[in-house]
Every structure is written in C-alpha cells, then in structure tokens.
Amino acid sequence: xxxxxxxxxxxxxxxxxxxxxxxxxxxxxxxxxxxxxxxxxxxxxxxxxxxxxxxxxxxxxxxxxxxxxxxxxxxxxxxxxxxxxxxxxxxxxxxxxxxxxxxxxxxxxxxxxxxxxxxxxxxxxxxxxxxxx
Amino acid sequence: xxxxxxxxxxxxxxxxxxxxxxxxxxxxxxxxxxxxxxxxxxxxxxxxxxxxxxxxxxxxxxxxxxxxxxxxxxxxxxxxxxxxxxxxxxxxxxxxxxxxxxxxxxxxxxxxxxxxxxxxxxxxxxxxxxxxx
DNA sequence: TTAGTAATGAGAATAATAACTATATATTCA
DNA sequence: TGAATATATAGTTATTATTCTCATTACTAA
Numbered sequence: 001x002x003x004x005x006x007x008x009x010x011x012x013x014x015x016x017x018x019x020x021x022x023x024x025x026x027x028x029x030x031x032x033x034x035x036x037x038x039x040x041x042x043x044x045x046x047x048x049x050x051x052x053x054x055x056x057x058x059x060x061x062x063x064x065x066x067x068x069x070x071x072x073x074x075x076x077x078x079x080x081x082x083x084x085x086x087x088x089x090x091x092x093x094x095x096x097x098x099x100x101x102x103x104x105x106x107x108x109x110x111x112x113x114x115x116x117x118x119x120x121x122x123x124x125x126x127x128x129x130x131x132x133x
Numbered sequence: 134x135x136x137x138x139x140x141x142x143x144x145x146x147x148x149x150x151x152x153x154x155x156x157x158x159x160x161x162x163x164x165x166x167x168x169x170x171x172x173x174x175x176x177x178x179x180x181x182x183x184x185x186x187x188x189x190x191x192x193x194x195x196x197x198x199x200x201x202x203x204x205x206x207x208x209x210x211x212x213x214x215x216x217x218x219x220x221x222x223x224x225x226x227x228x229x230x231x232x233x234x235x236x237x238x239x240x241x242x243x244x245x246x247x248x249x250x251x252x253x254x255x256x257x258x259x260x261x262x263x264x265x266x
Numbered sequence: 267t268t269a270g271t272a273a274t275g276a277g278a279a280t281a282a283t284a285a286c287t288a289t290a291t292a293t294t295c296a
Numbered sequence: 297t298g299a300a301t302a303t304a305t306a307g308t309t310a311t312t313a314t315t316c317t318c319a320t321t322a323c324t325a326a
Contacts, residue, residue, distance in 0.1 A: 043306045082244050105226060105253050111215050114255040120238050122247040176275040202313060
C-alpha cells in the first residue's frame with residue numbers, strides 16, 4: 001500500500017492512524033502532541049510533511065480554515081462542517097452535497113466551477129444549553 | 134461621521150476610499166501599495182489597523198481566505214464569491230443568499246447557525262478561453 | 267492653551283507553515 | 297548478501313501575514 005516513489009514509514013503510518021482514529025478534526029499541532037507520545041523525537045516538520053503527503057494521496061482531507069490553522073479529516077467523503085464559535089469544536093453535517101449550486105454559477109456566470117466550500121458557524125447544541133444557565 | 138472615541142484620520146479615510154473605489158477585492162498589501170502613492174510614509178500597521186477598524190464598523194467586509202491573505206470588499210451586501218484558481222481574481226456572484234440551508238442545519242442538528250461561508254473555485258471565463266489556445 | 271485621548275510610523279514579536287541540510291533508513295539490483 | 301541509490305527524518309532556520317509595542321504626533325473639547 002505505497003505509492004511509487006513514497007514509503008510508508010512508521011511516522012507516516014502513525015500520523016495516518018491518529019487522523020483516522022479521531023472525529024475531532026485535529027490541527028497539525030494536535031497530531032504532533034499525540035504523535036510524540038508514541039515517537040518522542042518526531043519533529044513538527046515531519047508531521048506537516050506527512051499531513052501534506054497523505055492529503056495529496058487522498059487518504060485524508062485538509063480543511064484549511066480562514067485565519068487560523070488547518071484541520072485534517074480522516075473522512076474523505078463529501079460532507080460539510082459546522083464550527084461552534086463558542087467551544088471551537090467542528091462537527092460533521094449529514095447534508096447532501098449541493099452540486100446544483102455549482103451548475104447555477106456555471107450557467108449564470110460562464111466560469112467553470114471545480115469545487116465549492118460551504119461551512120457553517122454558530123453555537124452548538126451543547127454550548128446553547130450552557131449559555132441558558 | 135465618526136463613531137464615539139474614534140477619529141476619521143486622513144489615513145483611514147484614504148483606505149476606505151481605496152476599498153470603495155475598486156472591485157478587485159484587494160489584500161492588505163495591495164491597499165498599502167496604493168496608499169503609499171498618496172501618503173508615502175503610511176505604515177503597513179496603520180493599514181491593518183484601519184482595515185480591521187473599518188470592518189468592525191461594518192463599512193467594509195473582511196474575507197479571510199484559507200491559507201493565504203485576507204481580502205477586503207467594499208460591498209457589504211450579502212453576496213458570494215468565485216475565485217479563479219488560474220489568475221487568482223475574485224469575482225462577485227449575483228446569487229441570492231441560501232438562507233434555507235441554515236434552517237436545514239438547525240433542524241437536522243440542533244445547533245444554532247449564525248452564518249455560513251460559501252465560496253466557489255474553478256477557472257474563470259477569461260482563463261478558460263486562454264487555456265484552449 | 268492646555269490636558270486628555272486617539273492615531274500614527276517604525277520596528278519587534280508571533281504563529282503557522284515551508285525550506286534546508288546532514289544523517290539515517292529503505293529499496294533496488296548486481 | 298551488500299553496495300549504490302533514493303527517500304525520509306530530526307533539527308534548525310526561513311518565510312509570510314498579521315498583531316503588538318511604544319514613543320511621538322495630532323485632534324478634541326473644556
């Protein structure tokens with residue numbers, strides 16, 4: 001399971017496992033902190049290099065967020081995210097892909113649309129309850 | 134036309150004029166380069182400070198893009214953008230706001246949605262023609 | 267006119283990420 | 297198997313966008 005010209009090192013495989021084993025859409029730094037508990041002298045550069053490599057291979061998805069740091073997602077299927085502005089957590093949304101809006105833009109404007117980004121922001125279920133108290 | 138505790142300096146007023154006078158969704162650095170032609174010793178810090186202030190006052194809109202630098206928009210009405218991955222230009226889209234998708238997420242997930250971001254990526258009309266040649 | 271407040275320019279600080287480099291592993295092939 | 301080659305690593309430095317600091321300047325309102 002290695003692409004030509006690439007090797008599956010223990011660092012890369014650990015990083016992949018960490019991403020696949022969480023639903024928290026972690027940042028590079030989260031991955032680094034976790035990885036150090038298994039390979040203490042792993043370097044942050046190696047984490048970034050492998051996150052990029054894994055994203056290029058299509059094994060994980062990079063969600064590079066406005067302003068702040070990128071997050072990574074082990075679920076590469078098409079889905080949208082909701083970010084809670086109170087606790088900072090990112091939740092998966094079970095919405096279907098709105099492919100028709102791409103067509104709308106193509107028809108109205110004449111640009112050829114390759115992708116769209118759709119993200120939701122607000123207060124999550126849990127934080128909403130806490131705010132009321 | 135000044136908010137209590139704020140002053141409309143010649144720097145701030147120039148920066149606002151520059152943003153309002155272009156449709157190119159400029160970056161802070163573009164604003165800085167333009168501003169220097171009118172106030173040669175204006176500093177980049179002042180540009181950032183005023184861009185943030187103007188955005189907080191609701192006079193301009195900040196579009197902080199994934200990965201790269203923020204862009205600013207003098208048109209504060211609700212509208213979406215298309216970014217050409219070939220020439221880098223950002224175009225306005227005359228689409229209506231999809232407010233119903235916010236409701237969909239609220240109903241399905243129980244989070245309270247305050248806003249969504251929707252951006253389109255692809256190849257613009259002009260670059261599409263150039264690629265064919 | 268003066269005391270008080272806000273904004274400025276210049277430069278240092280920060281934070282996320284990428285690039286560099288010498289060393290250490292893998293892999294390939296004789 | 298072992299030398300030759302290619303790729304990855306740790307550690308470090310560089311880059312880039314943005315914010316912060318601070319001494320100075322410019323308004324503002326009594």
